[in-house]
Amino acid sequence: METHRRASLKDVAALAETSIATASRALSGTGYVAEATRQRILDAARTLNYQPNLRARGLRQRVSHSVGLIIPNLLNAYYTALADSISQQLAARGYHLLLSSTRDDAATEQETVVDMVGQAVDGLIWVPSTAETDLLTYLADQHTPAVAIVRRLANDPIDTVVFEDRAGSRAATQHLLSLGHQRIAYIGGDMMYSSNRDRWQGYLEALRQAGLELDESLVKLGTNRGTWGTMATNDLLRLDPAPTAVFVASNAIMPGVIRTLRQAGVSLPGEMSLICFDDVDWFSFSVPPITAISTAYTALAEAAVDLLMTRITGTSGGADRPPVFMEVNFEFVLRRSTAAPRTGPLQFRDLHLVEAASAEGVS
Amino acid sequence: METHRRASLKDVAALAETSIATASRALSGTGYVAEATRQRILDAARTLNYQPNLRARGLRQRVSHSVGLIIPNLLNAYYTALADSISQQLAARGYHLLLSSTRDDAATEQETVVDMVGQAVDGLIWVPSTAETDLLTYLADQHTPAVAIVRRLANDPIDTVVFEDRAGSRAATQHLLSLGHQRIAYIGGDMMYSSNRDRWQGYLEALRQAGLELDESLVKLGTNRGTWGTMATNDLLRLDPAPTAVFVASNAIMPGVIRTLRQAGVSLPGEMSLICFDDVDWFSFSVPPITAISTAYTALAEAAVDLLMTRITGTSGGADRPPVFMEVNFEFVLRRSTAAPRTGPLQFRDLHLVEAASAEGVS
DNA sequence: GGCGACTCTGAGAACGTTTGCATCATCCTA
DNA sequence: TAGGATGATGCAAACGTTCTCAGAGTCGCC
Missing domain, CATH: 3.40.50.2300 (Response regulator)
Incomplete structure (x- = not known):
């Protein structure tokens, strides 16, 4: 009895004084095996702590x-x-x-x-x-x-x-349009992925249906990273006039976006509406909670x-x-980061003003 | 040539007109094999799209x-x-x-x-x-x-x-103590896990060292879930006097805690300091950013x-x-959710006041 | 008392590898 | 020219299963 190996079917058969074939049958419950032998085999398997080698089984069964x-x-x-x-x-x-x-x-x-x-x-x-x-x-x-x-x-x-990338993206954009936004920025991920291309298409479609023409300066296509969110948002905030809403096409980009908006003192949704494709847990207890497209x-x-x-x-x-x-x-999850655009220019302020303003959201 | 099977070493050997053993040696690069045969075998493997069956290899090599x-x-x-x-x-x-x-x-x-x-x-x-x-x-x-x-x-x-559950937990508690907190609530997870028990011990140690005695009513031991965070926080807010700080022993509990504090209109860190064991990404762009014990x-x-x-x-x-x-x-990550306790009773207010107050944090 | 049906068992092949061993050619050296 | 290295190859066993097959025993029935 080797002590350095897992018990194999052979060991079980030996202990139960039967053949490997019968042991296999008893344990897998296929084919005929007398009740007495079955018990002997089951006992042997238990004492040896037998565990079938799935690798070997797979090899034989090709599954x-x-x-x-x-x-x-x-x-x-x-x-x-x-x-x-x-x-x-x-x-x-x-x-x-x-x-x-x-x-x-x-x-x-x-x-x-x-x-x-x-x-x-x-x-x-x-x-x-x-x-x-x-x-x-x-x-x-x-x-x-x-x-x-x-x-x-x-x-x-x-x-x-x-x-439903395209439809979801269209719905997100339409939501912003219906609130009255005209300058809706788009921060997107890597266009080599079909998901991002489709989301982009959805955005374009919604604009087209609304009879708006695309403003290239509002479009930021980059990578699916938080760092990209930071860069893109910084660029957008420098525009004059600035966008009144931002559609972020992937949750992975959001951290950068949010952090940058906060640092710049932009109030949500007072000065800027924000919506995201993908819903992740912290969106719901962010301040304000973030409106999102949730996927199934x-x-x-x-x-x-x-x-x-x-x-x-x-x-x-x-x-x-x-x-x-x-x-x-997809499911449209309305929270409090989107609202009608407010008239007048965007003002940069320092942080404590931001958070005060962040409670002005639509309910 | 069967068409319904992956190519095996046998097929490669056949195509290269050599033995299985030699084919194996050629492909694994062990042992002697003439340059000419090696090439034949490599070519054959390539044309057949040969891929070794790791299951079989594992069986033979016992690894x-x-x-x-x-x-x-x-x-x-x-x-x-x-x-x-x-x-x-x-x-x-x-x-x-x-x-x-x-x-x-x-x-x-x-x-x-x-x-x-x-x-x-x-x-x-x-x-x-x-x-x-x-x-x-x-x-x-x-x-x-x-x-x-x-x-x-x-x-x-x-x-x-x-x-370092115990040491980390002690550090978190000591941080709150050093800010002047005396009524530090503890919301913990399931005590059947050693990690939670050790964190609990760390909290106790810190209190003991500070010469404080344990107030049982401030202790909430439950499960590692957001729902538990909700329940526990609700209980704590009903206390009179309420705690001035909360130590949450697991990130999994945080969503419930944060949501409940917000709903109750408790300002962070003005009316309540908050610290968490475990650091997850959204802590850094929460409002306020949450002080945490970060683990390696x-x-x-x-x-x-x-x-x-x-x-x-x-x-x-x-x-x-x-x-x-x-x-x-562990690493102590100081953010803005902890501050010195303020004197006077805790007041419940509505949400827009909360967020205004949340900017009062220590830098 | 012969035959089929049913129950039970074991021998042995197969799955796709790796590897110890034997064989054989070639080449070098004494 | 013998004889040992050295290079190149193949046979066959082994890993731990499953499963086909055949053989042996038992029973019931005509």
Whole structure:
């Protein structure tokens, strides 16, 4: 009896004085096995603390019951909320999660995908960092089903679930328009991601429908970072006339925006209305609470897992069905950071005035 | 040539007209193989899009190059920050991450650990949900090294890395004391976790050192949730005299506390000082920015991974070394939510007064 | 008393790797 | 010219499972 190894089926069989095959049958509950032997085997397994080696099982069955999830970032609440939902969904179906973040680096992404395929995951859920990628043909070669989430690939070549970026963005802009704003600034993230492009389109559409023409100086397209929020906001505040409202297209940019507005002494929503695409927890207890477009994480998670499962199990047309494209709902969350524009020029003041003013919000 | 399977080493060998053994050697770069054959094999691998099956490799080598990470929650920035650090550390060492969250449910935890061991991870990093657990003997039986983080197990039977909960908590309390506060409320999380117990001890120590005696009515011990923050704060505000400062022992409780204070119209830090153990991003752009005890995530991640690696590889006394216990630094981050207590009774007012007052903070 | 059906069991192949060992050619050196 | 290095290759075992297959025992029924 080796003492430096986990107990294997062989050990259990030996202790129960039976064959490996019978032990396997007894433990998995398939096929015939006499009640007496079954008990002997179960007892043996218990005394040896036997735990099946899922790696070996997977090898034999060519199924791992695990799926990989690839997200850009573990520090963005947006993605961890998603990961949480997906993990729950998968657990409910008896699947494990392999989670990796790419930091939006193409090389890391490539590496990660290859790694996961090497681990022989049954499928992949994936926030692609680019619209074009040869990983796709790679995945096809490896016969590993994948579904893209949050961002689209060119021509949606695989199952895809995204948020209603365009419609949500349009709604946000329309909200500001309906309050009477005419100079609505847009601070957006990286245009290489379809989500950001679509949000941008939504903004444009709303303006067009309102018969407004685009003022390029109000548009700040950069990256999905707080630092970008700082730069962009600084630029916007220097304009004359300044915008009366700002639409921030990603929660990741918000910290910079908010901090800069506060430092500049701009009161919200008195002197500036603020709305954000994506809703994260601290928006609700910010001062003032921030009006936002909230996206349906769990719905997206559910849809993505459902799609992947049909591909993996081959059910409901699974394997050969043409790629599906889905969008999940958004919800408009009205809080207190938006109000009708006030007439007169924007004044810069120091901090204590700001916070006094910040309570003037619409209810 | 089957078309429904990933290419295996056998296929590569066949295409390159050589043996499986040689193909393996060529691809792994071990042992002798003639330059010409090596090229043939590499070409074959490329045309077939060959990807080694890590599952099979792991089976043979008895090493998976993956470690499991078990955290209570994916929605708490506290833990995802940790996960992010750990994932980076592991990646740098060529290890994969299997991540699961338990939602602090003992049954789920049990299940998860067993699952991961079944997956044959090389080791486990783990935020235990209880101090006593038979999982320990289980892990020992399975010869799977594990390190506990954030929370301690009874008698620290395995390698453990935690934050300086006690010292940090003492520092926070001393800060309030030094500002002149005498009635310092404590809102704490679940006492079944060592981290919360230690924070509680730190608070007591600081009071004792200052010669103050404990006022039970100022102590609110509950769970690590925002809803608890709401309840506890409501209770505290009803006291007469009310506390002049609140020490919140976990970021997870903060949303409820902050929201309740705002709703009640309590100005920060004018009428109430507020300090929190754990620092999360929105604290810095809250109004006012919140003074906090910041813990060294990356240091903890590094230490945990280091320890685990020595156990796995058996280096530097690895396998048999007695369990190590470590604490990592905290940092006191002074912002603007704490100030000297003001004399006179606490007054409840409506929201716009609150925010005006919130700018009175110490710099 | 013969035959099919049912129950139970074990031998052995297979999954895709790595690796110890044996074999064989080639080359160098004494 | 013998003989040991050295380079290059393949066979086969092993990792821990599952699963097909065949064999053996038991029972019931015609």
